[in-house]
Amino acid sequence: MRLHRPLVLATVKALQEIFLNDKPRQADRVIEATLKSNKQWGSRDRAFIAEHTYEIVRNWRLVLFVNEMQADKLRPQFFFQMVGSWLLIKKQLNPEGDNIDFLPKWEEFSFVDEAKTLARLEEALKVRKIRESVPDWLDELGEAELGTEKWTAEITAMNQQAPVVLRANSLKTNQDQLQDLLSDIEIGTIIPDNLPDALILKQRGNIFKTEFFKNGLFEVQDAGSQLIAPFLDVKPGMRVIDACAGAGGKTLHLASLMQNKGRIVAMDVEDYKLTELMKRAKRNGVNNVEVKLIEPKTLKRLQESADRLLLDVPCSGLGVIRRNPDSKWKLTPEFIDNLRKIQWDILSNYSAMLKKGGKMVFATCSLLPSESEAHVQRLLAEQPDKWELLKEQRTSPATDGYDGFYMACLLKK
Numbered sequence: 401m402r403l404h405r406p407l408v409l410a411t412v413k414a415l416q417e418i419f420l421n422d423k424p425r426q427a428d429r430v431i432e433a434t435l436k437s438n439k440q441w442g443s444r445d446r447a448f449i450a451e452h453t454y455e456i457v458r459n460w461r462l463v464l465f466v467n468e469m470q471a472d473k474l475r476p477q478f479f480f481q482m483v484g485s486w487l488l489i490k491k492q493l494n495p496e497g498d499n500i501d502f503l504p505k506w507e508e509f510s511f512v513d514e515a516k517t518l519a520r521l522e523e524a525l526k527v528r529k530i531r532e533s534v535p536d537w538l539d540e541l542g543e544a545e546l547g548t549e550k551w552t553a554e555i556t557a558m559n560q561q562a563p564v565v566l567r568a569n570s571l572k573t574n575q576d577q578l579q580d581l582l583s584d585i586e587i588g589t590i591i592p593d594n595l596p597d598a599l600i601l602k603q604r605g606n607i608f609k610t611e612f613f614k615n616g617l618f619e620v621q622d623a624g625s626q627l628i629a630p631f632l633d634v635k636p637g638m639r640v641i642d643a644c645a646g647a648g649g650k651t652l653h654l655a656s657l658m659q660n661k662g663r664i665v666a667m668d669v670e671d672y673k674l675t676e677l678m679k680r681a682k683r684n685g686v687n688n689v690e691v692k693l694i695e696p697k698t699l700k701r702l703q704e705s706a707d708r709l710l711l712d713v714p715c716s717g718l719g720v721i722r723r724n725p726d727s728k729w730k731l732t733p734e735f736i737d738n739l740r741k742i743q744w745d746i747l748s749n750y751s752a753m754l755k756k757g758g759k760m761v762f763a764t765c766s767l768l769p770s771e772s773e774a775h776v777q778r779l780l781a782e783q784p785d786k787w788e789l790l791k792e793q794r795t796s797p798a799t800d801g802y803d804g805f806y807m808a809c810l811l812k813k
């Protein structure tokens with residue numbers, strides 16, 4: 401692979417935006433804006449920028465260590481060196497990959513010392529938290545909750561690029577038909593086992609530009625996430641509450657499983673997410689959803705009104721770090737502590753909206769039992785006459801290659 405200076409420069413600038421700003425910006429937003437900024441870049445150019453920016457964000461601690469740099473003492477001019485050293489590290493770690501033949505003798509790379517980079521890399525590979533680039537506190541927390549072997553496997557798998565998974569919208573098409581339609585426009589996909597609506601892209605590409613996306617034939621939704629709506633066992637005609645609906649990834653899936661029949665009340669505390677949800681519902685041909693911004697009286701008004709209740713609660717997102725690698729650097733232990741309180745609050749209070757005999761799914765995209773299983777166990781222990789745990793499931797990058805989701809289905813007695 402030959403290096404093109406403008407592409408390296410774009411990668412450097414994106415990294416500066418992510419790590420140097422007073423108000424750090426989310427990596428995916430920065431990359432999206434960077435790619436939009438030059439219409440002349442072809443798909444390989446765009447792939448180079450996105451891939452290398454994400455890789456360096458994922459391996460941030462490793463890159464800093466190899467370059468003997470400190471996160472709080474960074475200067476704009478250091479970033480070229482980081483990209484140069486990352487290209488050398490990448491070649492060392494995966495000699496069979498599409499690597500640079502040699503680092504060009506550009507002035508900006510003059511501080512990259514190949515021998516030193518490789519010597520520091522050898523040292524880094526001996527220490528998990530540096531090798532896998534996780535902050536100390538997170539490495540300790542993960543190990544304490546999951547055990548050494550599982551945590552090591554998960555955090556290693558979390559540093560790999562995640563596949564792009566589509567969910568065929570069964571209100572408009574199906575898995576096989578969508579696969580054929582995409583194949584006609586040279587987008588190759590694979591049908592995974594046991595997921596009736598999912599297609600995995602063989603190669604990354606801008607699928608949002610396709611007419612099929614614009615016409616609501618599919619949504620992008622991880623395979624693990626596609627297990628959650630079916631876990632709730634909805635039927636056409638039911639009254640369903642999706643209490644933490646956000647922009648509606650799972651609401652849309654519920655609507656298609658219900659064949660657009662019955663009613664879904666999609667609620668959230670953030671109005672702008674519900675506005676986005678309605679836009680997506682329109683595109684998907686969904687017309688059985690009503691959105692509701694949660695207010696102090698909402699829960700009381702909706703008491704015992706739902707046949708099914710989905711609590712897809714806010715969480716640390718430790719199960720989806722493959723997709724949001726910068727969250728490793730933005731999360732704090734205090735933030736996760738606060739989330740645990742909110743999660744328990746939602747589980748213990750919102751469950752009042754479910755009718756007796758109804759089913760509730762509590763779900764997170766966290767690997768941590770303290771954000772997931774522990775809350776369900778507490779509910780069962782505190783209210784044994786009221787709840788029965790019907791089933792529980794976990795997905796994770798190390799076990800099945802899906803994102804890390806937890807879901808529990810409970811019956812209200």
Ligand SMILES: C[S@@+](CC[C@H](N)C(=O)[O-])C[C@H]1O[C@@H](n2cnc3c(N)ncnc32)[C@H](O)[C@@H]1O
Pocket residue numbers: 643644645646647648649650651667668669670673694712713714715742746
């Ligand atoms: C995991 S996200 C939901 C993702 C969404 N279900 C989907 O599939 O796209 C959690 C959501 O909970 C919302 N939330 C936070 N606090 C809440 C609360 N107290 N009550 C209800 N929703 C809340 C957040 O705004 C966020 O949209």
